[in-house]
Amino acid sequence: MPNVDVLVVGAGPAGSVAAWHAKQAAPELDVVLLERDRAVGAPVRCAEGVGDAGLREFANPDRADWTSRRITSVIFQAPDDTEVALADCGLGWILDRTRFDAYLAAQAAATGAAVLVGAEATAMTRNGDGRWHVRVMERGNETVYQARVVVGADGVETMVGRWAGLDTRVPSRDMESCAQYVLQGIDFDPDAIYLQFSDAIAPGGYAWIFPKAVGVANVGLGLVALKTDGRNARQYLDAWIARRFPNGARTGYTVGGVIVHTTIKQPYADGVMIAGDAAHMINPLSGGGINNAMKAGRLAGCTAAAAIRERDTSERRLSAYHKAWMDLLGEDHLKYYRIKQALEHMDDAFYNSLARTVNGIAPDKRTIGRVFTHALIRHPQLIPVAARFFV
Ligand SMILES: Cc1cc2nc3c(=O)[nH]c(=O)nc-3n(C[C@H](O)[C@H](O)[C@H](O)COP(=O)(O)OP(=O)(O)OC[C@H]3O[C@@H](n4cnc5c(N)ncnc54)[C@H](O)[C@@H]3O)c2cc1C
Structure with missing residues (x-):
């Protein structure tokens, strides 16, 4: 039974940054990062847009091979297609998440964390010895890891939170269903992102065009199922694209859920913290979660390292993680959520x-x-x- 200090479940932005910062803060600790998919960063379920300032806290995008496009303007589109370009929206980037997520996992590995791909956590129980026993399936073999702290960074469908007894339920009005194509051969400003708000196009959410290159973009939308006329997200998207880009070639397709809620009330328990989408740490107005996930991962990783050094991984000690998150962004998300409502x-x-x-x-x-x-x-x-x- 491998014995580790910090076991991070999920190598998205939250998990990789958590493993990286835990190991960096306390190099003597054994840190293991698990990813159930066979490659970190694939498949991509994201429009890949991020703000420049938040990104730079973790990685330098200048001349990096994990960006697709630098963005200098934001164009809002009204339901009747009237366009409004804002003058001071700041700089942003469209990432290439297959490369970016792999880059973050490589940062974790560079600090000495072990990164295991094709390794899925399947169950977790708390033992009398004050450690979590986590069952992990890897290439058909099961291994039980003992961990002093588990960081659940396992995304919207988090199981770690549930296994730890945390309440991660989402009201259905705050769950957006998203569909997105990669469209080629379409005409738009490649330096701008486009956001269109309309109940007829994307009820309860919005539609987007995020450029990957000249003539190529992630084109998608998110909607709230309760508000639709019975069609699903892909059907709404097909209707929008038929009108906007009838000749675009669809060379990729993805679906996914975005939780536009507020941070769960308690993202920690004895020996456990959950971070990123798993704890609903997404901006409820924009649906953006990449930078948030990295910030939460950094807090979780540093808190895990400090708590283990102090030999106190109790719920009480780990509540410091939640407090730090609420001070950093969680309180702002409460305000954004009220505006959204x-x-x-x-x-x-x-x-x-x-x-x-x-x-x-x-x-x-x-x-x-x-x-x-x-x-x-x-x-x-x-x-x-x-x-x-x-x-
Ligand atoms: C269609 C769509 C478009 C989006 N567009 C944007 C955007 O433009 N900008 C933005 O900022 N955000 C966007 N988001 C949200 C963004 O993708 C997430 O907020 C972000 O990826 C959260 O990071 P995370 O690390 O918390 O979770 P994830 O990136 O979901 O990573 C979780 C990882 O955990 C792994 N995992 C899950 N369970 C297990 C397990 N049991 N064992 C091992 N591994 C496991 C998964 O395979 C996954 O790799 C979008 C989301 C969707 C669905």
Whole structure:
């Protein structure tokens, strides 16, 4: 029975960064990172967009081989296709996640963590010796690992959280179903990302175009099943693409779930922390979770290392992880979630008229602050939405 200090389940951004930072913070510890798929980073279930500042906390994108595209503008599209380009949205990147996730796992390996691919955690129980016993299937063989701390970074379908008795349920109104194609041979600005909001196109969510190269993009949408007319995400996407890009070649397809909720109440228990999508640490307004997952992974890895050194991996000790997360981003997500709820009451006619108001501002002056002020003056129904940020 292998005996390890930190066992990380799942080599997405949260898990790889957790293993990397645990080992970096306490090199004497045995850290093992498990990935059930045969390759870290594949298959890709993501539109791959990230903000520059958050990314740079972990990796330098300049001249990296794991980016596809540098993004310099954001274009919002109203339901009637009116376009609104914002002037100060900052820099972003479209990653190549097959390479990026592998890069992060390689960082973990470089610090001395063991990375096992094709290794799936299948069950976990707490033993009298204060360690978790984790069953792992690897190439048809089962091994039981004993671990002082388990980090569950196993994504939206987390089992580690459930095995540890944590409440990871998601209200169905906060679960978005997503479908996405890689489309080739289409016409759009390759330096911009496009976001289109409309109940007819993507009820409860939005549709996106994220450029991978000139003429090539991740084109997808996310929706809330409760709000649809009975069609699934792929059917909505097919209808949108038939209108927008009838001649685009579909060279890739993926589906996946995004939890647009707030961080679970308790992402820790004796000897366990869960991080990233597993703990619902996604921005509930944008659905973005890559940078969040890395930040959560860093907190979980550092907390695990410090707790083991102090010989205290109790629930009480690990609650410091949750507190640090809430201070860093979790409290902001509560505010974004309230805004999301308030925006749910706006219809397509509102968004069309908002787009026209914003386009009344000169393009170079169309900063988020100005847009917000104009929108509040011209559309007083937005005042309760703004107020939600402060209550
Ligand atoms: C269609 C779609 C588009 C998206 N677009 C964006 C975007 O543009 N920008 C953005 O920031 N976010 C986006 N997201 C969200 C983003 O993909 C996630 O927030 C991010 O990947 C979370 O990282 P994670 O490490 O928590 O989980 P994941 O990346 O899901 O990694 C979890 C890993 O755990 C492994 N695993 C699971 N169970 C086990 C087990 N029992 N044993 C071993 N391994 C296991 C899985 O194979 C997986 O590799 C999108 C999501 C979807 C579905």
